[in-house]
Amino acid sequence: MSADTMTGRERVTRTLRFEGPDRVPRDLWTLPGVPMTRGAELQALLKSYPTDFTAPEHRYGRSERAKGVPNTVGTYTDEWGSVWEVAEPGVIGEVKRAPLDDWSALAHFQPPWELLEGADISRVNASCADTERFVLIGPVARPFERMQFLRGTEKLMIDLAYGTQEALQLRDMIHEYYMREVALWVNTDVDGISFMDDWGAQNQLLISPKMWRELFKPLYADYCAAIHEAGKFVFMHSDGHTAAIYPDLVEIGVDALNSQLFCMDIEALAAAFKGRITFWGEIDRQYLLPFGSVEEVKTGVRRVRRALDDGRGGVIAQCEWGNDVPAENVAAVFEAWMAPFDHET
DSSP states (O other), rough: OOOOSHHHHHHHHHHTTTTSSSSSOOOEEEOTTOOOOOOOOHHHHHSOOOOOOOOOOOOOOOOSSSSSSSSSSSSEEEETSSSEEEESSOOOOOEEEESSGGGGGGOOOOOOHHHHTTTBOHHHHHHHTSSSEEEEEEOOOOOHHHHHHHHHHHHHHHHHHTTTTHHHHHHHHHHHHHHHHHHHTSSSOOOOOEEOOOBSSSSBBOOOOOOOOHHHHHHHHHHHHHHHHHEEEEEEEEEOGGGGGHHHHHHHHHSOOOOOOGGOOHHHHHHHBBBBBBEEEETTTHHHHSSSOHHHHOOOOOOOOHHOOOSSHHHHHHHEEOTTSEEEEHHHHHHHHSSSOEEEE
């Protein structure tokens, strides 16, 4: 493993600009159960493979609706009023009571403005100055998912199919909130801002690409424009098979996209989009990471590297550590990314 010659901030920035970083940047995500129950394993892995990313010091305002403790067995209410049920510790759970199950509640519904109004970002700029890593905040927006949490997925899908006016009203209300949240962060010294929405099923989008472009693409375009106007990088995450909207995300200016590459044709994505967007991971967390051997995981990484890693940037060594994933498989991901590699093969 060659010695690093760049800071994390320099490395990620050069990667996003396709300017030849000294190595591929590392980024590790963990499900809540990993730090809750496997802290020693997590710290050992981060010692061996430090991440090139960090988050700024900050605190949002106190919620008027949140109750209970997330990620623990039982129920809790989130900041928007959705009631979640968690069946096993360390997982996010599912919404069991949606505040807008009946549209009559929309007339009196308001986003949790108190989170933004009471936010303390006084330490953000100092914490950015104190680190050499790339400072990324987010996700600051998830409009489609928030609509599902508030209305219920099945009902929302029916609403979208029929063009229900209340669904569009809810979308616009949520978008206004997230635009204010983006505005909170563009005036700080963070390097990048991320947003998310899970748009893919296993083999296709959850809605038609046409509907996606009409109803949701303009929202993401607004986030990208505001973030880029402030001179910052745009990161986005979306699970599932999202190949149909890759061209749109490139068009609106997403700099780095985290998606489930192994749900799609990795080589086809590389042929169409390498050098146009940074592939922010990932390695297959449906099968390889939880069930594969160490060597199978490394083979998966080598496939991604053959497709995307030409040494000029445009790819980040990211993976997600799930509660059921062996630590040695996560280590294998980063070991394979750091191993010598012939970019021409």
